[in-house]
Amino acid sequence: MSANDIATVVNQTITQYLSESGEQQKKRPCSGKSFTFRSPAITVTGAYCVSQLGDTLLELGATHVLLVADKLVHQLGLVSGCEQSITLAGIGLTLFTEVEGEPDTVIINQGIKVLKQSKADFVVGIGGGSALDAAKGMAVMIDHQGPLADLKIGGIASRKVGLGCIPTTAGTGSETTDITVIQDLEYGIKVPVKGPALVPDFALLDPVLMLGVPDHVTAATGIDTLTHAIEAYVSRETNPLSKAYAYHAIETVIKSLPVAVGCGDDLDMRYEMSIAAYKAGIAFSNAGLGLTHAIAHQIGAQYHIPHGVANAILLPYVMAFNALTCEKGYAELAVAMGIKVESMTQRESCNAVIQMVRSLVQDLGLPNSLTVYNINTGDLPQLAERAMLDICLIGNPRQVTATQIVVLLNRVLANDFPEGYC
Ligand SMILES: NC(=O)c1ccc[n+]([C@@H]2O[C@H](COP(=O)([O-])OP(=O)(O)OC[C@H]3O[C@@H](n4cnc5c(N)ncnc54)[C@H](O)[C@@H]3O)[C@@H](O)[C@H]2O)c1
Numbered sequence: 001m002s003a004n005d006i007a008t009v010v011n012q013t014i015t016q017y018l019s020e021s022g023e024q025q026k027k028r029p030c031s032g033k034s035f036t037f038r039s040p041a042i043t044v045t046g047a048y049c050v051s052q053l054g055d056t057l058l059e060l061g062a063t064h065v066l067l068v069a070d071k072l073v074h075q076l077g078l079v080s081g082c083e084q085s086i087t088l089a090g091i092g093l094t095l096f097t098e099v100e101g102e103p104d105t106v107i108i109n110q111g112i113k114v115l116k117q118s119k120a121d122f123v124v125g126i127g128g129g130s131a132l133d134a135a136k137g138m139a140v141m142i143d144h145q146g147p148l149a150d151l152k153i154g155g156i157a158s159r160k161v162g163l164g165c166i167p168t169t170a171g172t173g174s175e176t177t178d179i180t181v182i183q184d185l186e187y188g189i190k191v192p193v194k195g196p197a198l199v200p201d202f203a204l205l206d207p208v209l210m211l212g213v214p215d216h217v218t219a220a221t222g223i224d225t226l227t228h229a230i231e232a233y234v235s236r237e238t239n240p241l242s243k244a245y246a247y248h249a250i251e252t253v254i255k256s257l258p259v260a261v262g263c264g265d266d267l268d269m270r271y272e273m274s275i276a277a278y279k280a281g282i283a284f285s286n287a288g289l290g291l292t293h294a295i296a297h298q299i300g301a302q303y304h305i306p307h308g309v310a311n312a313i314l315l316p317y318v319m320a321f322n323a324l325t326c327e328k329g330y331a332e333l334a335v336a337m338g339i340k341v342e343s344m345t346q347r348e349s350c351n352a353v354i355q356m357v358r359s360l361v362q363d364l365g366l367p368n369s370l371t372v373y374n375i376n377t378g379d380l381p382q383l384a385e386r387a388m389l390d391i392c393l394i395g396n397p398r399q400v401t402a403t404q405i406v407v408l409l410n411r412v413l414a415n416d417f418p419e420g421y422c
């Protein structure tokens with residue numbers, strides 16, 4: 001076949017492909033699954049890199065910034081470096097420091113009001129996942145009003161203001177993800193809103209800002225990172241790039257999180273964890289999550305359980321449930337976790353990985369059951385129904401019913417960890 005003949009065949013095939021429906025396209029035999037991969041355009045890392053904030057904003061064309069900060073983080077003086085760097089760069093600044101706890105529709109609307117008054121062309125969030133999600137919510141919802149449920153379904157593709165994130169916990173990875181999680185006060189649920197416009201234009205990871213995070217927050221947010229990486233690795237929507245990021249995030253969490261919890265002033269471990277959170281964020285933003293997050297969003301909203309703690313309690317149970325369909329995927333993670341796999345069967349490696357996650361949660365002093373949270377068993381069917389509607393469930397490797405979620409939650413309540421896969 002001549003080069004021209006090959007070009008003709010290729011063109012015909014592409015024309016045919018473009019004329020097919022999405023379903024038909026998916027059924028085509030293909031040696032490489034297609035996927036789109038997104039991350040912030042600029043990532044700045046390292047101790048004291050907050051001093052580069054002004055230059056980064058100038059590079060992105062900002063003229064006036066709305067700085068959205070966690071209230072406590074502001075009180076601790078952790079925002080002053082950002083303020084100085086922005087002012088030194090000759091960029092206008094408006095401060096919004098009212099974010100306390102996980103964001104809801106009220107705080108988003110308050111921020112949008114300030115954003116409109118300030119005429120800022122850039123929103124920068126600084127704080128844990130709560131402040132970052134608040135900033136992200138304001139930046140996109142100023143142009144996309146409407147019930148959260150509609151935004152969740154439609155996905156948000158456009159944004160008129162710039163967006164940057166500076167995490168002070170390691171963490172959620174919100175600084176890199178295409179998600180913001182907002183509490184819908186009307187329905188008492190947490191709604192993950194997703195879309196390309198939610199990926200920040202820049203992420204700035206300065207571990208110095210994380211040195212004073214209390215040990216229980218370091219532990220909970222670190223397990224959130226681990227959950228992102230494990231769920232992304234075995235997600236139905238995973239891809240080779242997400243798997244690579246997730247694998248290395250897991251390796252780092254196992255090595256660095258215990259030291260970061262036990263020795264909060266260890267700058268190297270804070271740095272390692274800031275990168276791990278970012279990697280796990282990139283992994284799941286492009287690959288999806290799973291059942292742990294689908295349930296954690298519901299019990300977190302209903303019983304005010306911090307997000308990382310909810311994940312810590314649920315993750316081992318969900319892994320035992322999912323292992324039926326992703327034993328191989330979990331087993332692959334054994335090496336990343338430093339488990340000696342020689343002479344182990346796949347099932348033994350998988351079990352060792354689940355056991356390692358349980359031990360880590362226990363070592364870090366996090367709860368491993370829901371007993372302390374006064375959960376009413378009568379609430380479980382409704383919580384399960386809500387989890388079934390959470391967009392994170394799409395990535396879960398095993399199919400699941402509301403009845404199975406109730407059984408799983410009853411096990412967690414009774415501290416009854418299963419022996420096999422169920
Ligand atoms: N957008 C995403 O991709 C994504 C992913 C996972 C979770 N989330 C959401 O993020 C939120 C949780 O974020 P989080 O776990 O980072 O907790 P958080 O932001 O609520 O912070 C936890 C606590 O730590 C304090 N804190 C933060 N930084 C500190 C510092 N440097 N020194 C001392 N104290 C500090 C805060 O004031 C707060 O009291 C939840 O709403 C969760 O649903 C979002």
Ligand SMILES: [Fe+2]
Nearest residue numbers: 172224228307
């Ligand atoms: Fe999370």
